[in-house]
Amino acid sequence: MTKTTSDITKRTSIGAQRNPASEEAILTAAGALLSEGGLAAFSIEAVARRAKAGKPTIYRWWPSKAALLLDVYHRQKGETFYADTGNTRVDLIAFLESLLGFWKKNGGEVFRSVIAEAQSDPAALEALRDYAVTRCRASGIILERGVTRGEIRADLDIPLVMELFSSFCWQRLLTGRLDASRAQLAHLVDAVLTGFASKESHAQ
Amino acid sequence: MTKTTSDITKRTSIGAQRNPASEEAILTAAGALLSEGGLAAFSIEAVARRAKAGKPTIYRWWPSKAALLLDVYHRQKGETFYADTGNTRVDLIAFLESLLGFWKKNGGEVFRSVIAEAQSDPAALEALRDYAVTRCRASGIILERGVTRGEIRADLDIPLVMELFSSFCWQRLLTGRLDASRAQLAHLVDAVLTGFASKESHAQ
Incomplete structure (x- = not known):
């Protein structure tokens, strides 16, 4: 067995170390945007606005949309x-x-x-x-x-x-x-x- | 065995009956366009021009690009x-x-x-x-x-x-x-x- 349970439940390359509270806020905002407006409403800009987060923060943790x-x-x-x-x-x-x-x-x-x-x-x-x-x-x-x-x-x-x-x-x-x-x-x-x-x- | 050799080598739903010579000319023109200019050069319009065929003819035989x-x-x-x-x-x-x-x-x-x-x-x-x-x-x-x-x-x-x-x-x-x-x-x-x-x- 070459992998641990944490490899299995978490993705491996998630960029820089995330702050759990901000990560949660960003993912929640992104999820809400997606379910309300669909793919058309989904952009890093809109997520940043809704999560009250900076775009650079989002890009540091997620390298792409x-x-x-x-x-x-x-x-x-x-x-x-x-x-x-x-x-x-x-x-x-x-x-x-x-x-x-x-x-x-x-x-x-x-x-x-x-x-x-x-x-x-x-x-x-x-x-x-x-x-x-x-x-x-x-x-x-x-x-x-x-x-x-x-x-x-x-x-x-x-x-x-x-x-x-x-x-x-x-x-x-x-x-x-x-x-x-x-x-x-x-x-x-x-x-x-x-x-x-x-x-x-x-x-x- | 529910299919014949001809089902295997030919696609089944190719729209209206094709004229083999025109079909050949269109496919040859389309292939040349693709290999010369790549996907960017490929459109029904360009194929029609190159094959000296009408766009309606192409659309009759191929319902989409x-x-x-x-x-x-x-x-x-x-x-x-x-x-x-x-x-x-x-x-x-x-x-x-x-x-x-x-x-x-x-x-x-x-x-x-x-x-x-x-x-x-x-x-x-x-x-x-x-x-x-x-x-x-x-x-x-x-x-x-x-x-x-x-x-x-x-x-x-x-x-x-x-x-x-x-x-x-x-x-x-x-x-x-x-x-x-x-x-x-x-x-x-x-x-x-x-x-x-x-x-x-x-x-x-």
């Missing part, structure tokens, strides 16, 4: 995606279902806009890459628990193979196909748990 | 991604390596710009969705050959599980992490072929 947006987005998302039912299959299906469901309900617009922005803005790309890598590590907890219980192979590169599941969700978001059925998600998880190879070829 | 761009992109890409070595593992690794390699070399900029555009333009989203679904079906040929050889389980929903691989590549493109090592790609393919579940839990 995308970085701040991702932190706000992540707060809205919460940490409810890693249910621990004691069964990896059930946890993985729940993870996929929660993520697609969250995006369908409200978070999808923000996240897809950040992805779009990252394709022409290097600072947004850096924020997105940081976020994606950190999230794949965090969601790996589902498989790590499975390893502990002896359900999941201990030799897996867990962050790498978890990318398959998060990427699947990204592609669904980006192509407007969030309504995967539970049967499809279960099929996907079962295929990956059991393996694509036929029993005959396993036996060889 | 994104749809035409995807056709040009797909031409550049060619069909060299589905090498048939007689071994599914090798073919899957080659598929991932070719796609990431193609994007790294030149195709990535076009494809990520279409994905970005699709997040705010419904016509681009439709073109992208159509393309993604068609491509997942096409790349399924790698697994279908494996089923025929008895290497791959016949009960898999092949287009669905192939989404895992294409999605992985998309996420790498969109987060600027195209340089996955061959060892990582092999690990991913092996994990999926063998299954994430431990042998003990398979035996239960």
